[in-house]
Amino acid sequence: MSQKNTPSSTVLCVDLDGTLIADDVSVKTFLHLLRKNPFSIFPAVAWFLTGGRARLKREIALRVPLDPATLNYRPEVMKFLHEEHQRGRTLILATASDQIYADLIARHVGLFAETLGSDGKTSLSSHRKRDALRQRFGKYSYMGNSSADLEVWRDAEEAITVATPEGVLKKLKIFKTPARIFPCGKTERN
Numbered sequence: 001m002s003q004k005n006t007p008s009s010t011v012l013c014v015d016l017d018g019t020l021i022a023d024d025v026s027v028k029t030f031l032h033l034l035r036k037n038p039f040s041i042f043p044a045v046a047w048f049l050t051g052g053r054a055r056l057k058r059e060i061a062l063r064v065p066l067d068p069a070t071l072n073y074r075p076e077v078m079k080f081l082h083e084e085h086q087r088g089r090t091l092i093l094a095t096a097s098d099q100i101y102a103d104l105i106a107r108h109v110g111l112f113a114e115t116l117g118s119d120g121k122t123s124l125s126s127h128r129k130r131d132a133l134r135q136r137f138g139k140y141s142y143m144g145n146s147s148a149d150l151e152v153w154r155d156a157e158e159a160i161t162v163a164t165p166e167g168v169l170k171k172l173k174i175f176k177t178p179a180r181i182f183p184c185g186k187t188e189r190n
Contacts, residue, residue: 010137010141010157011091011092011137011140012081012090012092012141012143012158013093013094013116013133013141014081014092014112015094015095016097016102018146018163019077020077020078020081021071021072021073021074022072023071023072025097026057028066029060029061033060033064036064040063044059047059051120051121053118053123054118054120054122057098057118057123058098058100058118058119061098061099066101066104068109071105073109076182077162081111090113091111091112091113092112092113092114092115092116092133093112093115094115094124094133095117095124096117096123096125097117097118098118099117099118099119126150129152130151130152130154140155140156141156141179142158144162145164153172154175154176159172159177159179160180160181163182163183
């Protein structure tokens with residue numbers, strides 16, 4: 001029997017920073033780099049100037065180890081994703097964080113069939129994320145949290161929001177009614 005192409009059967013693409021976790025991996029690891037060696041600010045500026053955010057994220061990911069268990073996961077989001085996974089829905093981690101960190105986190109969480117992240121050349125956010133998801137999956141649902149996600153939600157079959165600021169929710173509701181809204185809530189280490 002074939003699945004109907006409804007939002008509940010489309011692939012669910014989940015943002016990382018601010019959505020799956022309350023943290024921002026890029027900020028957290030950049031600050032760790034600076035604490036470890038304050039003079040690393042100079043190569044960091046050069047990385048940014050020569051390759052933008054994507055290169056900066058990649059260079060940091062190559063130098064700063066990340067333990068996914070130390071991140072602040074959103075329990076209500078994790079519960080929802082576990083339920084969707086048990087129903088057989090395909091979950092994808094789609095993030096502007098570097099692919100190295102995305103893969104580590106996806107393995108730790110154990111729910112994602114695939115990861116899409118920044119690759120050192122392209123920062124996977126806003127319209128670049130939308131285009132990558134459209135090209136890879138055609139139709140998709142999207143769970144996000146910020147103004148950078150508006151372009152992704154615009155193209156999605158289903159919009160799910162997590163701890164989204166009221167101003168962003170108002171902009172989203174102009175073109176799409178969220179299927180589910182997760183308010184700001186507590187976090188926990190996973």
